[in-house]
Amino acid sequence: MQSLLLLVDRVSTWLGQIFAWVIVALTLMITWEVFSRYVLNAPHDWALDVQIMLYGTLFMMAGAYTLAKNGHVRGDVLYGFFRPRTQATLDLILYFLFYMPGVVAMTYAGWIFANESAAIRESTFSATPLPVYPFKFVIPIAGAMLLLQGIVEIVRCIQCIQRGAWPSREQDVEEVDVDKLKAMVHVKDEDIQALDKFVAPHGGSK
Incomplete structure (x- = not known):
């Protein structure tokens, strides 16, 4: 079961990492459009439409990735003080009441x-019409991934209620753990203190 849960995490992570490159495309496109508009005096009527579609795609496809990383906003001020079983019970109720129906x-x-x-080959209303319908299929695709990842999170809640601890999840980006970093490079606190004499001001000792 755990391997299946982690597989879904990996798929959500993979899709999230792929669509993250849309940020680069958006940045380059906006930069070019600003240069074209204000330096070359040659704006493009379709530029805003493309930007909206790309941003919408990025926003939608980031949902399952963020859920897989447990990165969605919650009231951690109170939630963080709860025991894992209480957290899982609260999450499970909210998943069934709000998340899954939505x-x-x-x-x-x-x-x-x-x-x-x-069916109608929908396009934009700009002077240079662009096809919209391919991007609208992002909505059900993103919804299906959110649904799949939501089922995984529900299973994790049930496991946590049974075991009293949250099961592991696929990791991607995390904050630097200084102690882990020290152990990785085989550095001890004594080694760091021994280097202080080389960086401390010479006039600091008596």
Whole structure:
């Protein structure tokens, strides 16, 4: 079971890392558009439409990745003081009351929305019309990934309630742990203190 949960984590992470490159594309495009508009005096009427579609794609596809990393916003001021079992029970209730109904509705409605858009070959209203319907299929795809990752998180909640501790999850980016870093490079506190004499001001000792 744990290997299956981690597999879903890896898929969410992989998709999140791929679509993170949209940030680079957006940055380059906005930079070029600003240069083109204010230096070359040659703005593009379709630029804003593309930016909106790319940002929407990034926003939607980052959801499952963020959930897999336990990175969504919550009231940690209170939540962090709860025992793991209490945290898991609260999460489980909220998943069933709000998360799952909302994600199922978004996925279902998004699929209908995308198909209707494809049926009429929907495009933007700019002077240079761009196809919109391919991007609208991002909605049900993102919803399906959120649904799958949500099921994984529900299973984790149940496991935590049973065992009293949260199960492991796929790691990606985490804050630097100084103690782990010291152990990795085989450095002790005594070694660091021995180097102080080389960096301390010469006039500091008596």
